[in-house]
Amino acid sequence: GAVVSQHPSRVICKSGTSVKIECRSLDFQATTMFWYRQFPKQSLMLMATSNEGSKATYEQGVEKDKFLINHASLTLSTLTVTSAHPEDSSFYICSARWDRASQDTGELFFGEGSRLTVL
Amino acid sequence: AQSVAQPEDQVNVAEGNPLTVKCTYSVSGNPYLFWYVQYPNRGLQFLLKYITGDNLVKGSYGFEAEFNKSQTSFHLKKPSALVSDSALYFCAVRDPDTGRRALTFGSGTRLQVQP
Numbered sequence: 182g183a184v185v186s187q188h189p190s191r192v193i194c195k196s197g198t199s200v201k202i203e204c205r206s207l208d209f210q211a212t213t214m215f216w217y218r219q220f221p222k223q224s225l226m227l228m229a230t231s232n233e234g235s236k237a238t239y240e241q242g243v244e245k246d247k248f249l250i251n252h253a254s255l256t257l258s259t260l261t262v263t264s265a266h267p268e269d270s271s272f273y274i275c276s277a278r279w280d281r282a283s284q285d286t287g288e289l290f291f292g293e294g295s296r297l298t299v300l
Numbered sequence: 301a302q303s304v305a306q307p308e309d310q311v312n313v314a315e316g317n318p319l320t321v322k323c324t325y326s327v328s329g330n331p332y333l334f335w336y337v338q339y340p341n342r343g344l345q346f347l348l349k350y351i352t353g354d355n356l357v358k359g360s361y362g363f364e365a366e367f368n369k370s371q372t373s374f375h376l377k378k379p380s381a382l383v384s385d386s387a388l389y390f391c392a393v394r395d396p397d398t399g400r401r402a403l404t405f406g407s408g409t410r411l412q413v414q415p
Contacts (some may be wrong), residue, residue, distance in 0.1 A: 189342070222413050224407045225344075226391065274343055278401055288334060289403055290344040 184208055185277050187292025194265055195300055202260045202295045204275030214258040217259035219272040231258040265299040272296050302327045302395045306406035313381045314414050322374040323391030323407045331373040332394040334363055334403060337387045350374060381413045
């Protein structure tokens with residue numbers, strides 16, 4: 182259980198276009214999902230917290246108009262990189278927090294990541 | 301604010317030898333602590349966590365970690381390393397008292413196990 186699917190795993194696009202990345206919790210409900218960005222040989226930086234049915238909460242320094250997040254259902258969050266530029270090239274990883282009636286244990290379940298290359 | 305430090309960029313160990321990957325943390329309250337492993341171009345896989353209870357936590361693939369409150373550490377250990385353990389390891393923390401649900405990650409430590 183607790184599988185998170187992320188799609189696409191790899192995408193190449195031209196500068197100025199928009200790219201959508203999907204994150205799905207396959208066998209559990211996730212009111213809250215998180216989007217991280219990972220630069221080569223670096224750690225994961227939290228970009229935003231995606232909340233089902235409400236606006237995402239962005240970390241300081243992350244442009245909300247550039248990185249659009251939609252959490253339309255309890256199992257799906259999408260990240261759209263708008264007007265992509267080469268500096269947006271990165272590895273984007275989503276994670277989901279499992280909604281459970283029992284005590285919140287805090288662990289997150291991660292997707293496989295999406296590597297974006299903007300030409 | 302919560303933070304995690306992994307002081308070693310890389311750890312090299314011979315197969316069959318014990319391994320330790322270091323992690324220290326900083327939170328205002330009682331921490332939730334986690335270890336994840338990442339293979340190239342993949343997401344993160346959960347290894348183990350400390351929430352409460354025994355300071356020694358056992359996880360997947362023979363890994364364990366010891367929570368030391370006085371030293372604010374949560375070092376990852378394995379008695380006998382395998383070549384297949386070679387990967388990038390991340391320590392993460394969450395302070396439940398802040399209401400912040402996201403995890404804060406350390407910078408990662410690359411483990412290289414030599415045959």
